[in-house]
Amino acid sequence: xxxxxxARRAREAAAELATAPRKVKDAALxxxxxxxxxxxxxxxxxxxxxxxxxRAAGLSTAIIDRLTLTGTRIAAIAEALRExxxxxxxxxxxxxxxxxxxxLELRQIRVPFGVVGIIYExxxxxxxxxxxxxxxxxxxxxxxxxxSAANSNAAxxxxxxxxxxxxxxxxxxxxxxxxxxRDSVKELMRARGLVDVLIPRGGASLIRTVVEESTVPVIxxxxxxxxxxxxxxxxxxxxxxxxxxxxxxxLSTCNTAESLLVHAAVTEAxxxxxxxxxxxxxxxxxxxxxxxxxxxxxxxxxxxxxxxxYLSADISAAVVPSLSDAVAHIRRYGTGHTEAIVTDSxxxxxxxxxxxxxxxxxxxxxxxxxxxxxxxxxxxxxxSTQKLHARGPMGLPELTSTKYVVTGDGHIRT
Numbered sequence: 515x516x517x518x519x520x521a522r523r524a525r526e527a528a529a530e531l532a533t534a535p536r537k538v539k540d541a542a543l544x545x546x547x548x549x550x551x552x553x554x555x556x557x558x559x560x561x562x563x564x565x566x567x568x569r570a571a572g573l574s575t576a577i578i579d580r581l582t583l584t585g586t587r588i589a590a591i592a593e594a595l596r597e598x599x600x601x602x603x604x605x606x607x608x609x610x611x612x613x614x615x616x617x618l619e620l621r622q623i624r625v626p627f628g629v630v631g632i633i634y635e636x637x638x639x640x641x642x643x644x645x646x647x648x649x650x651x652x653x654x655x656x657x658x659x660x661x662s663a664a665n666s667n668a669a670x671x672x673x674x675x676x677x678x679x680x681x682x683x684x685x686x687x688x689x690x691x692x693x694x695x696r697d698s699v700k701e702l703m704r705a706r707g708l709v710d711v712l713i714p715r716g717g718a719s720l721i722r723t724v725v726e727e728s729t730v731p732v733i734x735x736x737x738x739x740x741x742x743x744x745x746x747x748x749x750x751x752x753x754x755x756x757x758x759x760x761x762x763x764x765l766s767t768c769n770t771a772e773s774l775l776v777h778a779a780v781t782e783a784x785x786x787x788x789x790x791x792x793x794x795x796x797x798x799x800x801x802x803x804x805x806x807x808x809x810x811x812x813x814x815x816x817x818x819x820x821x822x823x824y825l826s827a828d829i830s831a832a833v834v835p836s837l838s839d840a841v842a843h844i845r846r847y848g849t850g851h852t853e854a855i856v857t858d859s860x861x862x863x864x865x866x867x868x869x870x871x872x873x874x875x876x877x878x879x880x881x882x883x884x885x886x887x888x889x890x891x892x893x894x895x896x897x898s899t900q901k902l903h904a905r906g907p908m909g910l911p912e913l914t915s916t917k918y919v920v921t922g923d924g925h926i927r928t
Contacts (some may be wrong), residue, residue, distance in 0.1 A: 517701035520656060520689050521708035524629045527684040528654035532605070532626050534683060539650055540599040542681040546646060547592035547599075549677040550670070554588045560669035561638065568662050573636075576766035576825040581636045581663055591639050594887060595646045601891075604910045605652045619921040624914040626652030628710040631702050632895070633658045633724055635716035638666035645674050645688045647895050651913035656709065658691040658698055660716075667693070703728035713908075715896045718823070733908070736873075736899030737823045738768030738851035740881040743840040743866070745857035746779040752878060753856040754787055759880040760854065762795050766825050768897060769852050769884040773820060774799075774831040775840045781808070781833050797827045804833035820847045837862055841869045848872060850899040852884040873899050873906040 531539075550557070561583040568578055604624045611621040630653045632644045641657055648655035659667040671690040679685040691698045702709065706729040714724040718737045725732050742760050744753045760771035776784055781804065789809040792799050799805065799812045800819040806812040812831075819830040820843075834840045844853055854876035855866040863877045874884040884907060886894025891909030898904045904912035 517656075517691055517698050518705060518708065520686075520691065521629060521702075521705045523686040524654035524656050524689055525708055527686040528626065528628045528652075530684055531649065531652045531654060531687055532628075534652065536603040536605075538681065538683065539603070539652070542649060542678050542683050543595045543599040543646055545677040545681050546642070546649075546674050547595040549673045550588055550592045550595075550642060553669075553673050554585050557588060557666065557669045557673065558583055558585065560665040563665045564638075564663050568636075571662070573662065574826065577636050577662070579764075579766045581638065581666070583638055583666060587639065591642045594643065597887075598646050598650050598910075601650070601910060603650065604914050607911075609916055616925065617923065618925055621919045621921075622916050623919055624911065625917050627913065627915055629654050629656060629708065630895075630913065631656040631658065631705070631709045631712045631730065633699060633702065633712065633714045633716070633720065635660045635720060636662045637715070638663045638670060640715060641667045641670045641690070642674065644895055645671070647910060647913060649678070649683075649687055651910045653913055654687045654689075656689055656691060656702065658702055659693055661693045664693050699724075700727075703730060706730050713896055733896075733898055733904055733912075734900040735896035735908075736768075736851055737849050738770065738881075738897075739773065739821065739823045739847060739849045740769060740771050740852045740854070741773045741775055741840075741844050741848060742771045742854045742856065742881065743775040743834075743837075743844070744777060744780060744784060745837060745840075745855055745859060745862050745866075746777040747859035747862060748777075748780060748784075748856040749858055750780065750784050750787070753784060754791060756854065756856050756878065756880050757788055758791055758795065760882055761792070761797060761829050762827075763880070763882050765827055767882070768823070769881050770825070771854070771881050772822065772824050772829060773847065774829055775834050775843060776805075776831070777837070777840070778804075778833050778835045785809075785833075792829070795827075797829055799829055799831050801831040802833060805831045823849070837865060841866065844870055844872075851897065852876065852881040854879065854881050873897060 607624045609622040634640045675685040712730045712732045714721045785808040800815040801812040852874045853870045853872045886907040895908045
């Protein structure tokens, strides 16, 4: 089936979803969750084929980690769908309203986008997350995963479509596009008028291609070159815990810290501790000469290192003479995703928050908290690093647009 035909079917499904009561959508989400758990073995078997092929193709450890599904991970995906069902339905929410001086009643209400296309790489969990968040927000989902997860995605979508249909909603609310060639991506990007918005999730190259070549409106999700800045007034025990968690809790995510900045005033007290901890954790530090002075294991850092989203057991590191220099470094190399400061100074924290331009700024907390689930939004569709409409973790409200409803009593304009 062509992408255009799938988009037309999605548009029909979206029209039905737009008026579906919350209880029906929530029942579908619970059915989807139950079906994923019940058919875990089938999904894991399909996933094993993708993992085997990925290893044979030489995919990195980080990509294999993103690709891998286990019973525990599938249970977590299912639980996220159940949690989503418990969240308020954004559709129909009144954003603002008033009675105008002429007596007209004005309301701005949330409505679904309609058809949402998601293009993503090697993350089969996104298949269920995206399908769920689109359904809850009244949107039909056109899912275009990568060929490396083709078997996993096909198994998951088969499970979800059957569950949705069993609850009386159209199965075409969730559709998987062919991933065997790039033609489906090109068709999806050109389906303006049938697809309302595209959301790319993946590496910088994928996102740039979609943003630059799509005629369909795009919500840009960005790569995460995230920094942790340890201030002169930091509690160094807290700083060590935050830095290690931000870097090592999970290496392959966009909210993982990729760069460490340390104020010159605390280098002697902090760098030996953090470098030893990184060595024990198997993390390679790419540092400036000031950092390398504290450990022979530090690899000399290049300018490219400071601009890299490693997604691996690597981190760049530099010493900065001031908070202003830390901010300048972040402005040069950051990607607008998540930046963190560790400090006991309220003044420093406020200055950092005010001056750093990012979707999320953490004060004395790990960058790993930039996540829809951690923010209480349920499963997210992605983390937007743009500044239009949606920024940061994109939960249910971010998957809606608005329309104005104006109610009068025979009003005419003179």
